[in-house]
Amino acid sequence: MKFIGLVLVVSMLFAFSYAREGSYLEAHPDHEVMTEHMAVELTGGVNADEVAAAHGYMNMGLIGSLPNTYYFHKLGAKMDVDIMNGAEEEKQAGKRSLRNLNIESEHPHISTSPHVNWFEPQLARKRFVRAEETLAPTDPLYNNQWHLHNPNTKIDINVQGAWDMGLTGEGVTIGVVDDGLQYLHPDIAPNYVAEGSYDFNYNDADPQPSNVDDHGTSAGGVAAARDNSNCGVGAAPRAGLSGIRLIASYTSDAQEASGLGYRYDINHIYTNSWGPNDDGKRLEGPGKLTQRVMENAVNTGRNGKGSIYVWAGGNGRNQGDNCNYDGYANSRFTITIGAVEYNGKQAYYSENCAALICSAPSSGVSGKAIVTSDLVGSVGTSPTECTSTFGGTSAAAPLVAGVVALMLQANPNLGWRDVQHILVNTSRPTDTEDAGWFTNGAGFRHNHKYGYGLIDASAAVSAARSHVNFGAYSVVVSNDIVLNTPIQDSTVSDIYNFTDTMIVETVEVTVTIMHPTRGSLLIELVSPFGTVSTLQDVHNDRSANINAWTYSTVRSWGERVSGSWKLQVTSKGSGSTGTWVSWQIRAYGHQ
Secondary structure, rough: HHHHHHHHHHHHHHHHHHHHHHOOOOOOHHHEEEEEEEEEEEEOOOOOHHHHOOOOEEEEEOOOOOEEEEEEEEOOOOOOOHHHHHHHHHOOOOOOOEEEHOOOOOOOOOOOOOOOEEEEEEEEEEEEEEEEOOOOOOOOOHHHHOOOOOOOOOOOOOHHHHHHOOOOOOEEEEEEOOOOOOOOOOHHHHHHHHHHHHEEOOOOOOOOEEEEOOHOOOHHHHHOOOOOOOOOOOOOOOOOOOEEOOOOEEEEEEHHHHHHOOOOOOOOOOEEOEEOOOOOOOOOOOOHHHHHHHHHHHHHHHHOOOOOOEEEEEHHHHOOOOOEOOOOOOOEEEEEEEEEEOOOOOOOOOOOOOOEEEEEOOOOOOOOOOOEEOOOOOOOOOOOEEEEEEHHHHHHHHHHHHHHHHHHHOOOOHHHHHHHHHHHHHOOOOOOOOOOEEEEOOEEEEEEOOOOOOOOOHHHHHHHHOOOOOOOOOOEEEOEEEEEEEEEEEEEEEEEEEEEOOOOEEEEEEEEOOOOOHHEEEEEOOOOOOOOOEEEEOOOOOOEEEEEEEEOOOOOOOOOOEEEEEEEEOOOOOOEEEEEEEEEEEEEEEE
16 A cells, blocks of 8 residues: 555656646645646547546536547545635644645546546636735726826826727627626626636535625726716626636636636626735646646637637736736737826836736825725625725726727727737837837837836737737747856846747747856847847845746837847846846747
8 A cells, every 4th residue: 555655646747747848837835725626638539527427527528629638526525715814824823834734645546547548636716816915995986997087197098088988898708717706796797798607616506705805806896897877887788797716715727727818708898806915925726637727718718809808917016016927917919917006107106027918007105096896785895885996907907908998999800919019009108208118129118117008908909900910920949958057146048049930929949058046147139130138137035046947028018029038137136147148039929
């Protein structure tokens, strides 16, 4: 029995090692739990129920829309939510680390099955909402929704012009991926789409939140609260709203994959105001299954035009965090959003990032926050069904999702990349005296603080109406460049030359560096046109090594890819030595 147990543990470790190669997963014992679920990819044509039963599991069904990829639950074991709740209670009592919980549970050894191509025991990882909480309340009326119309300043999304065109989001559905959606709320109920909704934390079709889970309802209201004399209105007040409850508890990779791909025939846009902890001390993002589901959704969702993912850029600026340390926010499949305060400047919490597409109004030090829906009754953040204290990039992201709904109503044929392109073209610079504004080789102005600027709903829908879609998606890729170059209190660089004439949209750089304090490294990418993208700034991350982490940038949007791309690494840690092991560059765009 001891030998069998050793084989099981070794097999699990092998599976984890295999599953993490090339993925965005980095373990953090303070926010993860081993579950009794297994993700399994089977060979085609086999009966998944029979394979599961043969190894002591129950087949819970396909994961998202991935072919032959199933969610297996160990027979007789607790459901994940029970494991999570018990783990959290024991952690709070100081009994044991979440990492150790169930790490030795006997998952059946299925790696030798001829029907199994790949498997991975599922870790449940805690996800954090991106709300900024220390805000002063204001009167919850439409006239207080300064983010929609602000006669005193230009720090609003200029949505009235879109409404004047008759665009309200009608016929477009926004999936609110969050901690639940109170669909009986008078602002939500008229727009609720039950067919697109599901609770992945408790495995049923009811996304109703608990009395403390108000985040998703507020985000849904920002995007699409109904124009019906309750609280205020959303940016797209007649768009559909689906509730995809995912972050009310710990989530596994398989659950996140299922949520982010749920009913992409019904849900056109997925708004996400969550991610890893914004503490600036981790490189963490979606696992293999979630990455595959998102790629499948942008290729096949919306009848082949591509699902739209809008993502909050993160609230960790004061902790030195950057959305390039978040594999959800820096994904080329997502529209990553920063936050601007009432004074038009970067909100104190909003993270810098080379992957930011644009920004939207939200809360800040002025005390002005976002008026939106709150849970009905005395629960939530307000004793009424409205709140005036919603904020953070949590509010900025659904505001952009609402604008995207207006764009899709104006032109339902827009592809997912075309939506990004229109936002790049029509967002307007704010805080124009800031030194961070840079005009790239294609004439677009970008800022690590703001992306391409403040979203402009009227300009975006006008551009959407006449937009001609891009052609096929193209990619040019370097080889895996092995350097093994020493790093010590200096700048080292390497160059790769592309000869293709492709027009750039997004550039990804995967880096491996062995270094005792990775936060002391400055990593910059310089395009052939001299556009500098800060992929990593010096920050307070004392962890060691960067292991095949992928950074991304949209700062070279519209430039030609041909020419020399330079990656440079500067060590700011006195006396610290390390080794730049390897890197690879991939540029995506159109011919």
